[in-house]
Structures are given as C-alpha cells and as structure tokens.
Amino acid sequence: MTSREPRSVVSVAPGVVFVEGPVSNWVVLAEEDGVALIDAGYPADSDLVLDTVRYAGHDLDDLRRVYVTHGHVDHVGGIPGILAQYPHVEVLAHADELGNVRGPDRQQVTPAEIGGRLASPRVLRWLGRAIRSDALRPTTVPTARAFTARDFEGRAITPFPAVGHTAGSTAYLLPAADAIVTGDAVVSHHDTQPGSWTPRPRMITPFFTADQAVAVESARALPIPEIVLPGHGPAVHRVGREWLPVGS
Numbered sequence: 001m002t003s004r005e006p007r008s009v010v011s012v013a014p015g016v017v018f019v020e021g022p023v024s025n026w027v028v029l030a031e032e033d034g035v036a037l038i039d040a041g042y043p044a045d046s047d048l049v050l051d052t053v054r055y056a057g058h059d060l061d062d063l064r065r066v067y068v069t070h071g072h073v074d075h076v077g078g079i080p081g082i083l084a085q086y087p088h089v090e091v092l093a094h095a096d097e098l099g100n101v102r103g104p105d106r107q108q109v110t111p112a113e114i115g116g117r118l119a120s121p122r123v124l125r126w127l128g129r130a131i132r133s134d135a136l137r138p139t140t141v142p143t144a145r146a147f148t149a150r151d152f153e154g155r156a157i158t159p160f161p162a163v164g165h166t167a168g169s170t171a172y173l174l175p176a177a178d179a180i181v182t183g184d185a186v187v188s189h190h191d192t193q194p195g196s197w198t199p200r201p202r203m204i205t206p207f208f209t210a211d212q213a214v215a216v217e218s219a220r221a222l223p224i225p226e227i228v229l230p231g232h233g234p235a236v237h238r239v240g241r242e243w244l245p246v247g248s
Contacts (some may be wrong), residue, residue: 003049009055010235010247012227015176017056018235018246021045022190024074025231027181028056029174031155034064037082038172038181038241039075039231042133046081059088067157068093068144069183069231070169071100072108072208074130075201077139094159095146097168107166107210111136111216117207126191162186162222164215165204171222179227184208186219188233188243198242199236 007020015030026049027038035058040049052059065088066079071093093101100106117123152158162171162185172181185208188199190208203219206212227246235246237238 006048006052006077008234008247009052011056012179012229012235012246013174016174016179017052018229019049019052020234021048023126023133023232024235025229026052026075026078027155028053028058030056030058031157034062036064036194037158039069039183040066040078040082042074042130042135043077043081043137043139044132045078045133048086049078049082055196058096062222064091065092066091067147067159067170067172067225068097068101068182069162069171069185070105070166071106072184073103073106073124073135073137073139074133075183075231076101076103076132076141076239080139082214083141083143091141091144092147092151093144094170096163097166097170098144098146098167101141101144103140107199109208113211114207121194122194123207128168129191135221152193160222162218164211165209166217169208169210169215169218173223174229175224175225177227178225179229180222180225181229182222182233183214185226186224187221187230188236188245190232191245198243199245201230201236204232 017028017226029036162169162172192205236243
C-alpha cells in the first residue's frame with residue numbers, strides 16, 4: 001500500500017471488494033471484460049486506489065472503467081491520477097452529473113460555506129482530513145461521458161437514480177452480491193457524525209447535500225438488499241432486524 005492506508009478492505013462477494021478508504025470509499029468490481037471501479041476517492045488516493053485493485057487480485061492493465069456515483073471531489077478526485085497512468089479507462093456517470101464530474105465547478109460544499117460549523121470538533125477534524133487528502137486541488141475529468149443502457153447490457157451491475165445529494169447522483173445495484181453501492185445517497189457513518197453512532201444505513205450530514213428533501217425521498221425509494229456499500233462508513237449487512245459491519 002501507499003503511505004495512505006484504507007480503514008478496511010472487505011471481500012463482499014466473489015469479484016466484489018469494498019474499500020473503506022482514509023476518508024471516502026470505493027469498490028473494485030470484476031466484470032466480464034476486465035475490472036471496474038465504482039468511485040475513486042480523493043486526489044491523494046489515486047495510488048491507493050490502484051494498490052487496492054492489485055490487492056483484489058487484478059492486473060492494472062485490465063482496468064476498463066470507473067462508474068461514478070456522484071461528482072464530489074472525494075469520489076472523483078482520484079480519477080485524474082488514474083487516467084494519467086491508464087488513459088484508456090472510461091469514466092461513466094449519469095448525464096445530469098457530468099457537470100459535477102468534469103468540473104472544476106461542482107455542487108459541493110466549500111470550506112467557506114461550512115462557516116460556523118467549524119466550531120464542531122468533528123467537523124474541524126473531518127475538514128483537516130479532507131484538506132490533507134488534496135480536497136482543494138482543482139479536479140477535472142473532461143473525458144467523462146454519460147452512461148446509457150447499452151453500457152450495462154450483459155453486466156452484473158444496474159444503475160439506480162439517487163438524486164438529491166447532487167443532480168445526477170446514482171446508486172449501483174450488484175444483484176449477484178445482493179448488494180447496492182450507494183455513494184452518499186445513503187452512508188453508514190460519516191466523520192462529522194458522532195463516533196458513538198452504530199454503523200447502519202442513514203443519511204449523510206445534511207450540509208453536504210444539494211437538496212435534502214429530494215435526497216430523503218430518493219433514499220426511501222432505493223431498493224435496499226442485504227448488503228449496503230456506502231460512500232462513507234463501513235460496509236454493512238442485515239442480520240435479522242440489525243445492521244452489522246461486513247466481516248464483523
């Protein structure tokens with residue numbers, strides 16, 4: 001691994017590896033024609049993301065595409081560094097999310113907008129982690145394109161709308177793994193939330209979200225299978241009426 005270390009790396013199902021990164025998460029997915037990522041962390045995470053692809057047992061030359069849940073820098077920031085080494089990799093997102101993915105302007109809270117919330121030690125610690133992850137580095141992914149139904153033909157992955165957090169926020173169903181990758185539409189925990197909270201599916205802290213009311217309705221409409229692979233917090237699975245971290 002690089003000097004940055006993941007919080008956890010979990011094999012969720014054959015061909016599905018979930019990485020709880022230093023500040024945000026991604027998924028390594030074996031596909032029929034190679035390897036895919038779902039999201040790619042902060043700008044400082046590029047090498048770590050590639051390390052986790054190798055850790056999952058794949059050759060980096062087989063990396064084919066990145067599916068994006070949404071265009072916040074903690075989910076697309078690692079993509080330019082990956083493309084610098086592997087320019088053939090496709091970057092796919094919902095059409096309504098392309099502006100956020102391509103950047104540099106995006107629907108994302110800024111340090112200035114956080115303002116008085118910095119009085120909270122949790123928010124201040126999270127912001128420090130984000131800045132150390134190169135959150136302030138301008139991030140652009142000009143080659144990103146809108147996915148179409150054809151991109152998912154014959155693949156064990158299905159996009160599902162999860163709007164509200166951003167204009168084109170997307171979740172991805174992985175039916176064979178009985179799992180859903182939710183990005184920030186649903187998280188299990190976030191560094192700005194109390195550490196005493198038990199990981200389970202929940203909304204992210206509202207100030208990160210463009211339209212909270214729409215995001216709540218979208219989250220309620222998501223098909224939630226046995227396993228939730230969130231954009232923040234550990235992967236969790238349903239055990240009776242409880243949610244437990246995967247691997248616990």
